[in-house]
Amino acid sequence: MTSESSESSESPGSSPSSTGGGLNRRRVLGGIGVGLGVGAAAAAGSLLTHDSDSSGHAAPAAADAAEASQIVDFRGTHQAGIATPAQDRLCFAAFDVTTTDRTQLEAMLGTWTFAAEAMTKGRTVPGDAGDLESPPNDTGEAEGLKPGNLTITIGYGASLFDSRFGLAARRPTLLKPLPQLPKEDLDPGSSDGDICVQACADDPQVAFHAIRNLRRLGTGVVTPRWMELGFGRTASTSPAQATPRNLMGFKDGTRNIDARDAAVMGQHVWIGTEEPQHWVRGGSYLVSRKIRMLLEQWDRDNLNDQQNVFGRTKATGAPLTGTKEFDTPNFSAKDASGETVIPMDSHVRLAAPENNQGLRILRRGYSYTDGIDPVTAQLVGGLFFLAYMKSPDQFVTLQRILGRHDALNEYIKHVSGGLFVTPPGLPADKDWGSQLFG
Ligand SMILES: C=CC1=C(C)c2cc3[nH]c(cc4nc(cc5[nH]c(cc1n2)c(C)c5CCC(=O)O)C(CCC(=O)O)=C4C)c(C)c3C=C
Numbered sequence: 001m002t003s004e005s006s007e008s009s010e011s012p013g014s015s016p017s018s019t020g021g022g023l024n025r026r027r028v029l030g031g032i033g034v035g036l037g038v039g040a041a042a043a044a045g046s047l048l049t050h051d052s053d054s055s056g057h058a059a060p061a062a063a064d065a066a067e068a069s070q071i072v073d074f075r076g077t078h079q080a081g082i083a084t085p086a087q088d089r090l091c092f093a094a095f096d097v098t099t100t101d102r103t104q105l106e107a108m109l110g111t112w113t114f115a116a117e118a119m120t121k122g123r124t125v126p127g128d129a130g131d132l133e134s135p136p137n138d139t140g141e142a143e144g145l146k147p148g149n150l151t152i153t154i155g156y157g158a159s160l161f162d163s164r165f166g167l168a169a170r171r172p173t174l175l176k177p178l179p180q181l182p183k184e185d186l187d188p189g190s191s192d193g194d195i196c197v198q199a200c201a202d203d204p205q206v207a208f209h210a211i212r213n214l215r216r217l218g219t220g221v222v223t224p225r226w227m228e229l230g231f232g233r234t235a236s237t238s239p240a241q242a243t244p245r246n247l248m249g250f251k252d253g254t255r256n257i258d259a260r261d262a263a264v265m266g267q268h269v270w271i272g273t274e275e276p277q278h279w280v281r282g283g284s285y286l287v288s289r290k291i292r293m294l295l296e297q298w299d300r301d302n303l304n305d306q307q308n309v310f311g312r313t314k315a316t317g318a319p320l321t322g323t324k325e326f327d328t329p330n331f332s333a334k335d336a337s338g339e340t341v342i343p344m345d346s347h348v349r350l351a352a353p354e355n356n357q358g359l360r361i362l363r364r365g366y367s368y369t370d371g372i373d374p375v376t377a378q379l380v381g382g383l384f385f386l387a388y389m390k391s392p393d394q395f396v397t398l399q400r401i402l403g404r405h406d407a408l409n410e411y412i413k414h415v416s417g418g419l420f421v422t423p424p425g426l427p428a429d430k431d432w433g434s435q436l437f438g
C-alpha cells in the first residue's frame with residue numbers, strides 16, 4: 001500500500017468532497033467520537049461502507065479486489081476472529097470501565113463498533129482528520145499498510161454485569177469466576193477485566209493500531225487493565241492452514257477443531273439455545289491463560305522425554321503411534337515392555353476427546369515473549385492460550401485433568417488469565433452498545 005484516498009462523511013447524505021487518489025488504507029473524515037450518540041455514529045458508519053475514491057468515483061476494481069482479499073467481514077452471524085483462519089499476530093487487551101454512567105459506556109461501545117469496522121476494512125478511524133487544532137482522528141501508524149485480515153473481537157467479563165450499569169439481568173448464565181484450578185496461581189492484577197478486545201491480523205502493527213485506537217476512543221470511559229502481544233499463532237483453525245510450532249518446537253493445533261465445520265462448531269463452540277440469555281446465542285465463551293514456558297529447562301531436556309511429554313514426534317508432529325502428522329493417535333497401543341506408547345501422563349492423551357467424553361475446544365493461542373528476566377537473565381516467554389467454547393466447563397474439565405497429571409507441568413507455569421463472553425456477530429443495524437444493553 002503506497003498511497004491513500006479520502007472519503008467524506010461530513011454529514012449523512014453529503015457528497016464526498018476531499019481530494020486524494022490512492023488505493024490503499026483510506027482516510028475517513030467526519031465526526032465520530034466518544035461523545036457522539038449511537039445514531040450519529042451509525043450514520044457515520046453507514047458512510048464507511050461505500051467504496052468511492054476522493055472524487056466519489058468507484059476505486060479501480062483490481063485494487064479493490066487485491067485489498068478485499070485481506071478484508072474479513074466485520075458483521076455477520078458470529079463475530080470475526082473466532083472461526084476466522086488464525087492470523088499470524090495478536091494484540092489483546094482487557095479494560096475496566098471507569099465511568100458509572102451507563103449512557104457513556106453505551107455510546108463508547110457504539111463508537112468502538114464503527115471505528116473497529118472501519119479499521120478492519122483498512123480505513124482510518126473516522127473523525128475530523130484535517131483539524132489542526134485537534135489531535136488526529138487516527139494515530140496513523142497503520143497508514144500505508146494493508147488491512148491484513150484484521151479482526152476485532154469483543155468480550156465481556158463477569159464483573160461488567162455487577163450493579164454499576166443495570167446489566168445484572170443480562171448476565172449470561174455461565175459467566176462467573178472460574179473455580180481455583182490445579183497448578184494455577186494467577187496474578188489478579190493482570191487477569192480478568194470488564195471488557196476484552198482481541199485484535200488479530202497478519203501484520204503486528206495493524207493489530208496494535210486497532211487496540212491503541214480503541215483505547216484512545218475509550219478515554220474517560222475505560223482504562224486498560226492488561227495487554228498481551230502475540231507474535232506467532234500456535235494453532236490452526238482449519239487443516240487448510242499449515243500447523244505452526246509453539247516455542248517448545250512442537251507442531252501445535254494438529255487436532256484442533258476445524259472451524260469451517262459448522263456442525264462441530266455448533267456442538268462445541270457456539271452458545272446455543274441452552275442459554276436463556278438470547279442476546280449471547282451465537283457467541284462463545286473465551287478463556288485466556290498466559291502460560292510461561294520454562295524454556296531453559298525445556299531446552300536441556302532430551303528429545304525422547306520431550307516427545308513423551310506431548311505424546312507426539314517433534315519433527316513430524318505425528319502421534320507416537322503413527323508416522324504422519326494427522327494420523328489418529330492409538331491410545332491403547334503398547335510397546336514390548338507393556339507400557340502404553342503414548343504415555344499415560346502425556347499432554348495429548350490427557351487432553352484428547354477420546355479420553356474426555358468427546359470434549360473439545362477451539363484453540364486460538366499465540367506465542368508471546370516478555371524479554372529477559374532481569375534477575376535470572378532467562379528468556380521469558382510462552383503461550384498466550386486462547387480458547388473458545390460454548391461452556392467454560394469445557395476448560396475447567398480439561399485443566400482439572402491437565403493440572404493434576406500432565407507431564408508438561410514440569411515446564412510451564414500459568415501466570416494470568418480471564419474468562420469472557422463474546423457475543424454473536426452484529427447485524428447491519430446494531431452496534432456493540434445496543435447489543436449489550438438491549
Ligand atoms: C486446558 C486446556 C489446554 C491447555 C491449558 C493447554 C496448554 C498447552 N498445550 C500445549 C501444546 C500442545 N497442545 C496440544 C494438544 C491439545 N491441547 C489441548 C488443551 C490444552 N492445552 C487440547 C484439547 C489438545 C488436543 C488434544 C487432541 O485432540 O489430541 C498439542 C498437540 C497437537 C495438537 O493437536 O494441537 C500440543 C503440541 C502447550 C505448549 C501448552 C501450554 C504451554
Ligand SMILES: [Fe+2]
Nearest residue numbers: 347348351363
Ligand atoms: Fe495443549
